[in-house]
Amino acid sequence: MNPRVIKVEYQSPYKLNLSFSNNTIKQFNLLPYLHYPVYKVLQNETFCKKARVWNNTVIWDEMVDFDLDTLYLESEPI
Template sequence: MNPRVVEAVCHDNLTISLTFSNGERRKFDVRPYLQYPVYTPLASVPYFLQGKASHGTVEWPNEEDFCPDTLYLESVPDMNSPLGNAA
């Protein structure tokens, strides 16, 4: 099982800075997923910025979310995250 999200910061460029349960800081780009109907509401920056870490993933008010494995496997290391560098 891959690590789960414990902290998330959504940015106005439609990326998310993530901290995982193993201490890794990674960045996930949502833009490639906006072509799928379930994720089109996330194209609205004010709505996107409402995303929060919840139950090991990132969730928005209307219950859009990503599989925690997708967030981990499709994200890239982010040493410049506002959440700090990995330990």
């Protein structure tokens, strides 16, 4: 199991700085995902900035979230 997200900070344009439970900080690029129907709402940058941590991952509301493993494995160290 990969480390859990403990903090998220939105970085324009469409990037998230993520702090993980193993003390690593990585950046996740949302752009490759914005064409998927479930993530189209994140094209609205105002909404996208509302990212928050819940249940060890990143969510925006009850309908939009990312898998914890995707966030860790697809992020780049910063």
